[in-house]
Structure formats: structure tokens, C-alpha cells
Amino acid sequence: MAITKETVVDKIEVLEMGQVQVRTATVIKEDDIEVNRTFHRHALAPRTKSGDTWGDTDISGEDARVQAIANATWTDDVKSAYETLIDSQTP
Amino acid sequence: MTTKVPAELSSTPGIADSSNATAITIDSSERVGILQSSPTSNLHIGASGNDAKRELRIDGTNGSGQTYGCIIEADGENGRFVFKVGQSGNTPAQQFMVHPDGGICFGSDTAAANALDDYEEGTWTPQITASAGSAGTAAYSNQMGRYTKIGNKVFFEFQVVMTNKGSWSAYTRVLGFPFTVTSGGLTAFAIARFPDDTIGANMIAGELQPSSTYCFFPTGSRLDTLHDISNVDTGYYLVGAGHYTI
Numbered sequence: 187m188a189i190t191k192e193t194v195v196d197k198i199e200v201l202e203m204g205q206v207q208v209r210t211a212t213v214i215k216e217d218d219i220e221v222n223r224t225f226h227r228h229a230l231a232p233r234t235k236s237g238d239t240w241g242d243t244d245i246s247g248e249d250a251r252v253q254a255i256a257n258a259t260w261t262d263d264v265k266s267a268y269e270t271l272i273d274s275q276t277p
Numbered sequence: 278m279t280t281k282v283p284a285e286l287s288s289t290p291g292i293a294d295s296s297n298a299t300a301i302t303i304d305s306s307e308r309v310g311i312l313q314s315s316p317t318s319n320l321h322i323g324a325s326g327n328d329a330k331r332e333l334r335i336d337g338t339n340g341s342g343q344t345y346g347c348i349i350e351a352d353g354e355n356g357r358f359v360f361k362v363g364q365s366g367n368t369p370a371q372q373f374m375v376h377p378d379g380g381i382c383f384g385s386d387t388a389a390a391n392a393l394d395d396y397e398e399g400t401w402t403p404q405i406t407a408s409a410g411s412a413g414t415a416a417y418s419n420q421m422g423r424y425t426k427i428g429n430k431v432f433f434e435f436q437v438v439m440t441n442k443g444s445w446s447a448y449t450r451v452l453g454f455p456f457t458v459t460s461g462g463l464t465a466f467a468i469a470r471f472p473d474d475t476i477g478a479n480m481i482a483g484e485l486q487p488s489s490t491y492c493f494f495p496t497g498s499r500l501d502t503l504h505d506i507s508n509v510d511t512g513y514y515l516v517g518a519g520h521y522t523i
Contacts, residue, residue, distance in 0.1 A: 205488070209399070224400070227456065228401065228402065229454070231490070236411065237446075275460065
């Protein structure tokens with residue numbers, strides 16, 4: 187009986203304002219038959235604000251596919267629109 | 278196609294056949310078609326002409342006689358898959374329907390906006406940070422976040438202990454919520470424990486920010502001042518729970 191555990195990014199969603207939502211699945215298999223699957227989520231914004239200063243979101247630790255999608259999605263226009271949206275909504 | 282009628286079937290009283298055209302087809306792969314001469318599934322019910330709907334009806338009994346039971350209907354015209362249930366001989370009424378845009382509508386509802394299209398359970402990792410500064414040597418223990426997403430609502434609970442505040446400054450916030458909050462408006466949630474012994478008689482609440490995955494913590498006698506991370510005591514729990522719309 188061989189029990190294995192693997193972690194895979196199984197869903198990457200891009201929202202209207204450029205936020206990237208990532209779902210990571212942890213899959214437990216017994217003799218190659220899946221016996222359990224659990225999900226963990228996190229999200230990435232096109233820009234990150236610290237104090238009054240906007241900066242690029244650090245995605246260096248993300249899965250390669252997440253980085254590729256984020257880099258393709260986060261154009262200057264998308265980043266600018268996101269900053270404007272958040273600044274208009276955040277106290 | 279050759280129509281074959283075994284002698285033992287042509288004369289049995291167990292089958293009443295008044296058809297004047299082919300109703301049932303069994304192909305060379307033993308797939309069965311009903312009103313379908315070229316079945317592509319093991320059991321394939323065909324449709325043709327102007328009638329856009331096909332039904333599979335299962336009758337029930339009320340103990341003494343036949344009543345309507347349920348009907349499964351394929352509504353090709355509207356792309357719907359409908360389940361109807363009847364009672365006491367009444368014509369089955371629609372109980373739920375698989376919407377062509379995804380999701381399930383209940384009762385006779387057909388609106389896409391009301392279709393329940395997602396259910397998901399999982400975990401997330403809460404982090405206490407602040408609106409200015411940087412992580413630096415920030416550290417945590419007991420980071421636990423759980424969520425259940427039903428349609429466009431996310432139900433969450435979390436607990437986290439900050440053991441080192443690193444280089445964060447200004448307003449205290451928690452990062453890492455599992456889905457992006459909808460735009461427009463703030464969303465409040467409840468706090469059970471908060472790591473600050475200077476709050477005293479003041480109140481404290483969680484406030485999710487729109488279009489983001491973080492929250493601030495309004496405090497003060499009117500809940501109109503954002504909590505400052507300089508007052509966070511390391512080594513104590515922050516515990517919260519609530520729900521929000523995506």
C-alpha cells in the first residue's frame with residue numbers, strides 16, 4: 187500500500203479588476219487512487235499599497251503558472267485602474 | 278436496418294405493440310435508442326420535430342392506486358434539465374432545474390442570478406499586517422483560517438497570533454482572506470479576541486475592505502477609529518468570524 191501526498195494549483199481565477207485568485211489542492215492517494223482532496227486559497231492584487239505608496243505585488247514565491255497569468259494580466263492600465271478603485275473605496 | 282421480431286416476442290402478451298414506426302432501436306454495439314435510430318449512448322432518448330422537450334416519467338402509488346411520481350425533463354429549447362415531483366395524483370411541478378448558464382434553480386425560478394452555482398470548503402492563512410511599513414522580521418503562530426463558499430457568499434473563521442510585528446506601522450489589518458470582497462461598501466464581522474489590552478471599554482470590530490482580501494479593525498466608542506498596530510500585543514490571539522459577498 188503506497189500513500190502519496192501531492193500539492194497542485196488546480197484553479198486560477200482572474201477577476202474584472204485584475205485580482206488573481208489561486209486555489210491549491212492537496213491530494214492524498216492510496217495506490218494511485220485519490221482518497222482525499224482539500225483546498226487552500228489565497229488571492230493576489232495587481233498592486234500593493236503600503237502607507238500612501240503603491241508598489242508591485244511580490245509574486246516571486248508563486249507557482250510558475252500563477253506568475254505567468256499575473257504578469258500577462260497586470261498591464262499598466264490594469265494596475266492603474268486597480269489603484270484608482272481601491273483609493274476611491276478605502277478609508 | 279433489418280427489423281427482427283423473435284417469434285416468442287411477437288406472440289407474448291407481455292408486450293403490447295401498436296406502433297406504426299420504429300420506436301426502439303438496438304444497434305450493433307447493444308446501445309438502445311428510444312425514438313432514436315442511431316443511439317450514441319447506452320440508452321438514448323431521441324427528439325425531433327417541434328417538440329423541444331422529452332420526459333422520463335416515473336409514477337408512484339399512494340397505497341391504493343397510481344399517482345404521478347416524478348418527471349425528468351430535457352428542455353432543449355431553453356437548455357434546461359428539469360426535475361418535477363407530484364403528489365396525490367397532481368401533475369408534477371418543477372422542484373429544481375439545472376440552469377444552462379450553470380447552477381441549480383429551486384422551485385419554478387429560472388433566473389440565472391438566483392442559480393446556486395458553487396459550493397467549496399477550504400482553508401486560508403490569516404496574517405496580521407498593517408497599512409504601512411513592511412514585513413521585515415514579522416512572525417506568527419497559530420495561523421488557522423477556514424471558509425465555506427456557497428454561491429456568492431463566503432463564510433469564514435480565523436485565528437492568528439502575531440509573535441513579532443516586524444516593520445509594520447499604521448493601521449492594523451489581517452491579510453489573506455480566501456476570495457476578493459465585492460466592490461462598493463464595507464463588510465463588518467465579529468471579533469472574539471483581540472491582542473490589545475489598551476482597548477479597555479472601547480469596542481472593536483472587523484471591517485472587510487471592498488475589492489480586496491484584507492480587513493481593518495475600527496475601534497473607539499463609536500467604532501470610527503482604525504486600530505493601530507503599535508498597540509498590538511505580540512503573543513495574543515486575534516479571533517474572528519463572519520461572512521461576506523464576492
